[in-house]
Amino acid sequence: MSDHKTMTLTLIVWRQKGPSDPGKFETYTAKGITEHHSFLEMLDCVNEDLIYSGKEPIVFDHDCREGICGMCSQVINGLAHGGRDRTTVCQLHMRTFKDGDTIYIEPWRARAFPIIKDLVCDRTALDTIVQAGAYVSCHTGGVPDGNAILIPKPAADEAMDAAECVGCGACVAGCPNGAAMLFTGAKVSQFAVIPQGKAEAAERVKALTDAMTECGFGNCTNHYECQTACPKGINVKFIARMNREFLKAQFS
Amino acid sequence: MILDGKCPTGPIQQTWDKHRFDLKLVNPANKRKYNVIVVGTGLAGGAAAASLGELGYNVQAFCYQDSPRRAHSIAAQGGINAAKNYPNDGDSIYRLFYDTIKGGDFRAREADVWRLAQVSNNIIDQCVAQGVPFARDYAGYLDNRSFGGAQVSRTFYARGQTGQQLLLGAYSALSRQIKLGTVKMYNRREMLDLVVVDGVARGITVRNLITGEMESYAADAVCLATGGYVNVFYLSTNAMGCSVTAAWKAHKKGAYFANPCYTQIHPTCIPQAGDYQSKLTLMSESLRNDGRCWVPKKKEDCGKHPNEVPEEDRDYYLERKYPSFGNLAPRDIASRAAKEQCDDGRGVGPGGRGVYLDFSTSIKRVGADTIKERYGNLFEMYEKITDEDGYKRPMRMYPAPHYSMGGLWVDYNLMSNIPGLFVLGEANFSVHGANRLGASALMQGLADGYFVIPYTIGGYLATVKPGEVKADHDEFKNSAADVKAEQEKLLSINGNKTVFEFMRELGGLMWENCGMARTKQSLEINLKKIPALREDFWKNVKVTGTGAEFNQQLENAGRTADFFEFAELMCRDAYHRNESCGGHFREEYQDQGEAERDDANFCYVGAWEFKGVGKEPELHKEPLKFDNVHLAVRSYK
Numbered sequence: 001m002s003d004h005k006t007m008t009l010t011l012i013v014w015r016q017k018g019p020s021d022p023g024k025f026e027t028y029t030a031k032g033i034t035e036h037h038s039f040l041e042m043l044d045c046v047n048e049d050l051i052y053s054g055k056e057p058i059v060f061d062h063d064c065r066e067g068i069c070g071m072c073s074q075v076i077n078g079l080a081h082g083g084r085d086r087t088t089v090c091q092l093h094m095r096t097f098k099d100g101d102t103i104y105i106e107p108w109r110a111r112a113f114p115i116i117k118d119l120v121c122d123r124t125a126l127d128t129i130v131q132a133g134a135y136v137s138c139h140t141g142g143v144p145d146g147n148a149i150l151i152p153k154p155a156a157d158e159a160m161d162a163a164e165c166v167g168c169g170a171c172v173a174g175c176p177n178g179a180a181m182l183f184t185g186a187k188v189s190q191f192a193v194i195p196q197g198k199a200e201a202a203e204r205v206k207a208l209t210d211a212m213t214e215c216g217f218g219n220c221t222n223h224y225e226c227q228t229a230c231p232k233g234i235n236v237k238f239i240a241r242m243n244r245e246f247l248k249a250q251f252s
Numbered sequence: 253m254i255l256d257g258k259c260p261t262g263p264i265q266q267t268w269d270k271h272r273f274d275l276k277l278v279n280p281a282n283k284r285k286y287n288v289i290v291v292g293t294g295l296a297g298g299a300a301a302a303s304l305g306e307l308g309y310n311v312q313a314f315c316y317q318d319s320p321r322r323a324h325s326i327a328a329q330g331g332i333n334a335a336k337n338y339p340n341d342g343d344s345i346y347r348l349f350y351d352t353i354k355g356g357d358f359r360a361r362e363a364d365v366w367r368l369a370q371v372s373n374n375i376i377d378q379c380v381a382q383g384v385p386f387a388r389d390y391a392g393y394l395d396n397r398s399f400g401g402a403q404v405s406r407t408f409y410a411r412g413q414t415g416q417q418l419l420l421g422a423y424s425a426l427s428r429q430i431k432l433g434t435v436k437m438y439n440r441r442e443m444l445d446l447v448v449v450d451g452v453a454r455g456i457t458v459r460n461l462i463t464g465e466m467e468s469y470a471a472d473a474v475c476l477a478t479g480g481y482v483n484v485f486y487l488s489t490n491a492m493g494c495s496v497t498a499a500w501k502a503h504k505k506g507a508y509f510a511n512p513c514y515t516q517i518h519p520t521c522i523p524q525a526g527d528y529q530s531k532l533t534l535m536s537e538s539l540r541n542d543g544r545c546w547v548p549k550k551k552e553d554c555g556k557h558p559n560e561v562p563e564e565d566r567d568y569y570l571e572r573k574y575p576s577f578g579n580l581a582p583r584d585i586a587s588r589a590a591k592e593q594c595d596d597g598r599g600v601g602p603g604g605r606g607v608y609l610d611f612s613t614s615i616k617r618v619g620a621d622t623i624k625e626r627y628g629n630l631f632e633m634y635e636k637i638t639d640e641d642g643y644k645r646p647m648r649m650y651p652a653p654h655y656s657m658g659g660l661w662v663d664y665n666l667m668s669n670i671p672g673l674f675v676l677g678e679a680n681f682s683v684h685g686a687n688r689l690g691a692s693a694l695m696q697g698l699a700d701g702y703f704v705i706p707y708t709i710g711g712y713l714a715t716v717k718p719g720e721v722k723a724d725h726d727e728f729k730n731s732a733a734d735v736k737a738e739q740e741k742l743l744s745i746n747g748n749k750t751v752f753e754f755m756r757e758l759g760g761l762m763w764e765n766c767g768m769a770r771t772k773q774s775l776e777i778n779l780k781k782i783p784a785l786r787e788d789f790w791k792n793v794k795v796t797g798t799g800a801e802f803n804q805q806l807e808n809a810g811r812t813a814d815f816f817e818f819a820e821l822m823c824r825d826a827y828h829r830n831e832s833c834g835g836h837f838r839e840e841y842q843d844q845g846e847a848e849r850d851d852a853n854f855c856y857v858g859a860w861e862f863k864g865v866g867k868e869p870e871l872h873k874e875p876l877k878f879d880n881v882h883l884a885v886r887s888y889k
């Protein structure tokens with residue numbers, strides 16, 4: 001709103017023309033920003049200024065802008081999604097910054113997520129993990145009534161806790177090992193705790209962990225950075241659950 | 253021309269079963285000879301691609317996002333309806349059918365709506381089998397809640413993110429088929445043309461959004477599940493990438509566009525903070541179960557802190573106007589009521605464009621913990637955006653464009669007037685009439701994808717020879733060349749206004765003159781101003797970069813160009829429909845503030861045929877018959 005004070009900020013943004021370009025930081029000024037701008041709306045304004053001056057706007061992934069599609073993916077001042085508790089970049093608001101701040105903006109950096117351009121990286125490795133078996137192999141049609149198999153509320157709630165993952169990859173970006181253990185752990189757990197998923201639990205955990213390794217993700221050394229970075233608050237207990245399922249699978 | 257929806261006849265209860273039996277089948281061994289393209293991987297597209305792949309067809313699926321899991325179905329919060337009658341409160345397939353016909357203000361086909369209500373129960377079973385973590389009670393049974401426009405509790409939900417959970421269900425089924433090799437997935441591809449050969453849909457032209465290359469894909473049938481078009485308003489709850497482009501390109505190749513003026517303005521969205529903001533965030537309608545809408549009775553109270561306005565000076569306008577449905581009045585009615593209060597000068601917040609949604613009564617009744625369990629994530633979302641605590645002071649809400657009931661015209665088989673082109677989910681016009689009830693978009697998307705298209709596409713494919721046209725056909729080359737030429741043109745203008753600015757101007761015209769309320773005069777203004785602004789766009793837009801690279805400005809420019817053409821059609825449709833119904837409210841046609849339908853003259857689907865940019869489109873009508881639900885004035889009083 002116009003009656004609010006505006007901020008001027010210095011942005012130091014990672015620019016990279018393509019996968020093989022070495023890339024570098026460029027400095028820009030964001031002017032006329034209010035506390036009500038979301039972080040991405042602030043970048044929209046900077047891009048408008050760049051276009052007027054005939055320069056290439058900053059390329060970044062975004063879509064729903066309400067924190068649920070998992071498309072936005074920026075490391076802000078060294079922290080995935082900017083480090084505000086349970087918040088994606090698109091839901092980060094400029095009231096968390098102050099006039100005169102300098103902000104560093106980078107893409108997700110991980111071996112399994114090659115950079116495509118500027119702040120955009122390739123996260124198809126997460127799809128590959130899901131394709132390896134993060135599902136119940138049921139057919140369309142021919143399934144029992146929804147209430148035929150009861151699910152105790154605690155189990156349903158735990159599955160839901162795991163299922164909240166939006167697949168953004170912040171856990172990988174936050175991890176010093178570039179591991180996708182939190183993502184994969186959440187998928188394994190979501191199905192392991194409910195009756196529909198139990199039949200394939202052993203096969204699933206083996207397939208998913210294999211896919212994780214093949215995609216070039218690292219391993220867990222208990223830094224818990226993933227949980228801190230996660231905009232949906234996915235708990236590291238799901239990594240423990242995955243390890244347990246993995247161990248169980250060796251004997252099944 | 254009078255259009256035929258090819259609806260089956262006879263007792264409505266038997267129509268879908270009979271039709272399924274009458275449809276031709278494709279032999280299992282022959283299915284793999286057929287190629288099917290599915291564009292869009294939301295609930296409708298994702299479910300369709302997974303189900304068709306499983307049946308044995310060769311499926312190629314496309315999405316513009318980096319993963320099929322990100323389609324905007326994911327943002328639906330509140331829930332999905334089904335006629336399970338688990339709470340034993342009087343629900344039935346017939347009641348869901350009745351509520352949907354009435355909720356749509358008698359502008360939908362009976363047979364389509366019946367089928368939707370019938371398969372709604374299968375959807376819940378399917379999702380549970382996939383492991384979708386629906387809310388459950390302590391005995392382990394599925395939980396239900398109530399939603400706008402219904403007096404029974406038939407809504408299934410998964411915390412405040414039912415859309416994401418259902419989409420992850422469809423995405424997991426799709427992922428399984430990708431792994432099995434029956435579906436080939438193409439991410440970061442945008443469909444920019446439909447390829448029609450001798451009047452039959454044969455494939456698509458897409459742009460690879462990373463490399464900028466044009467790619468041609470041929471198939472025996474094309475399914476569009478590309479969502480809605482309310483981003484034409486600039487301000488909307490849609491994702492930034494949602495556009496009319498795929499549907500519009502199909503329209504330009506001959507597919508009729510039906511009822512484009514039926515758009516839904518959702519009553520509870522967080523108000524806009526500044527004109528740089530196009531994306532508005534919706535707060536689930538389920539909030540109206542426990543939240544009460546009010547504005548101050550006196551204008552001088554509007555600037556006060558809401559908690560300082562005494563109870564007797566608050567106007568709970570929905571409870572006052574609609575005592576039997578109260579805060580659960582349908583969306584079109586609740587939105588217009590909010591606008592009325594604000595137009596009356598009793599709105600709150602910046603610019604007086606807001607109403608309160610107050611939880612204090614419910615918090616007193618059931619406690620803050622219960623409210624938190626029901627809507628915790630929504631309160632959190634509200635706090636993140638506004639920096640206000642919804643538990644301590646009422647939330648501020650204002651209506652925003654949210655959903656399009658109109659879309660490409662389809663028959664009962666979901667096939668458009670172009671043979672081989674099927675349209676699913678929000679992209680078609682079929683079941684919601686002039687207004688959609690809450691928790692029924694998810695239902696329709698999954699119904700079309702899991703339980704309708706797998707049957708009806710077989711009926712079509714059984715009549716065609718597989719692989720007749722390949723991607724090296726001249727029509728594919730022409731199509732790719734046309735798309736490329738349009739992009740070159742956009743890049744060469746190098747004017748002085750950005751795409752964003754044009755979209756904001758166009759959206760402003762649409763919101764002002766073709767939004768929640770429309771008049772003959774306001775639409776005439778738009779029909780004059782839009783072509784002029786479109787001309788300006790093609791002279792003065794500035795798009796940076798080249799076509800042979802990842803270029804988001806170019807993507808947006810193309811989408812905006814299509815919105816410019818589409819916006820005119822939308823206004824024309826609203827202009828021709830001299831009545832008010834559901835989301836289409838013409839101020840001239842009202843009875844004491846309520847929409848006044850004209851069944852004698854407008855009880856039809858209006859489907860428009862493209863005749864060229866800037867040229868008058870031709871209207872085709874499909875008359876609507878109501879044999880099972882009595883045509884009546886829709887009342888929620």
